Amino acid sequence: MRMYDIIKKKRDGGELTTEEINYFIGGVTDGSIPDYQISALCMAIYFRGMTDRETCDLTFAVRDSGEKVDFSAINGIRVDKHSTGGVGDKTSLVVAPIVASYGIKVAKMSGRGLGHTGGTVDKLEAINGFRTTLSDDEFIGQVNKIGLAIVGQSKQFAPADKKLYALRDVTATVDSMPLIAASIMGKKLAADDDCIVLDVKTGSGSFMKTVDESRELARIMVDIGKRAGKKMVALITNMDRPLGYAIGNSLEVIEAVETLRGRGPADFKEVCITLAGYMLSLAGKGSPEECKQLARKAIENGSALDKLVETVKAQGGDGALILDTQKFAKSAYSHAVKSPQSGFIRSVDAEAYGLASLALGAGRNTVDDKIDFSAGIILSKKTGDYVAAGEEIATLYSNNVAAFEVAENRLLAATELSEEKPVDEPLIYDIIE
């Protein structure tokens, strides 16, 4: 088999066989296929797409490309949720403790920030001492003991995805439906959870910009999961605006803790309750409505917050920061962004908000960049709110005062005002079961 022929076949709109897809992923994994041929095939897939059968084969090949962690030593049902990536998306920090507080096991392997989107692992590392790398025995032991552990993915885990993602990131081929589906589901299936809830983001801050595209991506991923014998649900949620008010690592941890104390922003809380409700429901705790009620209860009675504190301490983190979030290190500088005009915020470009936060130091431009955990944005106004000329729409935080100008310009250019109050968009567009 020759990589040249596989690229040519896909370039010309052909359907790749299972053997050709396995050959490709095998070569990605063992390094025998050079980056330029991998990138060329990604671009051909980007333009030509894949059939459901090809996407499924690609996913299974990614799943099988690395070591499998043997989770059979974990007692009980394991549930996971995965977001396709968004801005201000700190849902894992809230839903995982809610679900674990009911005795359901959450053995979570999370990612770091990608482009304009944040990652759970970076957010957790904003907590002093928190270890996002555990040995398999530590990971399994902690899940069995307290029901929840959250780590980053090890190098041996679905390594084909690591390689592919790095190349897609620099060749403008991230936002391809089959490549996203295989990347996310390849990793999820390698983790081998029993039940998976997908949070498929849609809108300006997500990789899928329209509801129809997101619905199609959700359908493909749910199908793949079911073929692999998993219980699956996908929620299509609004990412036309950042979720909640906080963007940036420690700022988001603080907002997640506030939410677990019952004081979180309404939009963020609603998405968390719905995701946690479906996770509990798939795990057999009742109907989605009953389980959403359970999720609310875990916030009201403090058991979810207790579970987060327990998890942070178990992974070496400073639990005092969660109990008193005032103790998080603050940025040396802050800057108020004021609206030049009056009007209702008609729309925002959430991706540009994410990039503004990145410019402040909250994300990486290259894999080697160090994150400024205290950097980011606290919004004062969101889509639909009225803002008077000169009124603050956001506060920027950074240890690099020079970054404020770029971030402010990005934010203002990404915020569109109108005289009329815009019609409210749904927070959750659809649920694919």
Ligand code: URA
């Ligand atoms: N998240 C992933 O893990 N992979 C993608 O391709 C997109 C989002």
